[in-house]
Amino acid sequence: MPPEAIFPDLDRHHRNTELECTMFIFDAPYISDVAEAFLIESQAPLLKNEFSMESISNKANQVSEDEAIKELERQNFRWVYSNSENAIGWIVKTFGADSDLAKKIELFKNKGTFRKATATLFPDITFIEIPASEVETFTFDRVGSPFIIKPSVGFISAGVHRVNNSDEWETVRGDLLKETEETAKAFPKEVLSSTSFIIESIIDGDEFAVDAYFDDENKPVILNILHHKFSDEHDMSDRLYLTSAEIINTHRAPIEAFLCDIATLGDFRGLPFHAEIRIDAENTIRPIEINPLRFAGWCSTDIAHYAYGINVYDYFANKKTPDWPTILEASGTDTHAMAVIERPTPLSDNQRFDYDKLEESVSSVHALRKMDYRTFPLYAFLFFRVSPETSHELDMMLTLDPDAFVAS
Incomplete structure (x- = not known):
């Protein structure tokens, strides 16, 4: 389907004043077809760069760097959205690491900086930051209890491990740097780096991901809540995310209160973000990380479009708040899922991934997005829906072996 066909009722010649x-x-x-369609139909200003010229229709309103810089300065560097953390490099290069926007990004993106900034809000989360050079000599006894280790600047769960004891640490330590360095080759250093790692205490509870932004009053506006499912305690993958009326009805109010606490750390008006949190048995919410400038990566935030008809780019650009009671009343009892099908190891030239077979593995597909698995460690993003009668497909997807779909 061409991007223009997704939102045929929008007048591309009409420029909403908020979009300016x-x-x-x-x-x-x-970039997804949903995102590209929004850019074309809304004519929202889009920074012209190498990616946009090669991968986005020239019907979008692509503006020069000079125009983009003037607009960002005029808006005090608020109300800027990027689908990719690759944009961080351009922002730092253009405005400097000491600029207000770069400092806001650094506060959230660098996990060590974020833990220090939120230490008074969450004093029970302990952490240590170490350079890569100390990984080889770091011992489990220095912490003495189970911990999570991950890159201080990370993405797609690369290099993230749970360690329960010294034997597990010996195994993790042996592969940690190689694993992180190999994945980091596909991304800029502002997105994923193997130069330092943060070691932090285990945060108990169910994991959730939240796409939201801070409005003109520095209050959070939630656009979606996803339950991040794992196969076991050692599973740190991004394999499966779920959203439903029940999930949002249950957790929206307490998550809004949690995000209001985060807002006390600074002026974040106009900042979109993707928060990852855990909610324990006492309903206490603690942050895993908050990723600034974007919603869920690789345009997987579009699950809100498939599940609820919420176009997150439109809601952000027009400063809209979802009418959740009305939306959820109409959404029914189905669960909407997003599966990230990772590529465990590179394929040989004569191997290929069988997308038809993957799509046939579930009964109701919203969309299947094929990835460049020769370049990136991902095969696909699969968006699908399950009813109470087909919910077993979620467990199947959670334990799915990607190699089973590789053909010669």
């Missing part, structure tokens, strides 16, 4: 205050920066590795 919102800057979009799209960069590698991926």
Whole structure:
């Protein structure tokens, strides 16, 4: 389906005044048809860069760097959205690491900086940051209890491990740097780096991901809540995310209160973000990380479009708040899922991934997005729906072996 066909009722010649205050920066590795359709139909200003010229229709309103810089300065560097953390490099290069926007990004993107900034809000989360050079000599006894280790600047769960004891640490330590360095080759250093790692205490509870933004009053506006499912305690993958009326009805109010606490750390008006949190048995919410400038990566935030008819780019650009009671009443009892099908190891030239077989593995597909698995460690993003009668497909997807879909 061409991008223009997704929102045929929008008048591309009509420029909403709010959109003139919102800057979009799209960069590698991926743009979805939903995102591209929004850019074309809304004519929201889009920074012209190498990726946009190669991968986005020239019907979008692509503006020069000079125009983008003037607009960002005029808006005090608020109301800017990027699909990709690759944009961080351009922002730092253009405005400097000491600029207000770069400092906001650094506060959230660098996990060590974020833990220090939120230490008074969450004093029970302990952490240590170490350079890569100390990984080889770091011992489990220095912490003495189970911990999570991950890159201080990370993405797609690369290099993230749970360690329960010294034997497990010996195994993790042996592969950690190689694993992280190999994945980091596909991304800029602002997105994923193997130069330092953060070791932090285990945060108990169910994991959730939240796409939201801070409005003109520095209050959070939630656009979706996803339950991040794992196969076991050692599973740190991004394999499966679920959203439903029940999930949002249950957790929206307490998550809004949690995000209001985060807002006390600074002026984040006009900042979109993707938060990852855990909610324990006492309903206490603690942050895993908050990723600034974007929603769920690789345009997987579009699950809100498939599940609820919410176009997150439109809601952000026009400063809209979802009418959740009305939306959820109409959404029914189905669960909407997003499966990230990772590529465990590179394929040989004579091997290929069988997308038809993957799509046939579930009964109701919203969309199947094929990835460049020769370049990136991902095969696909699969968006699908299950009813109470087909919910077993979620467990199947959670334990799915990607190699079973590789053909010669």
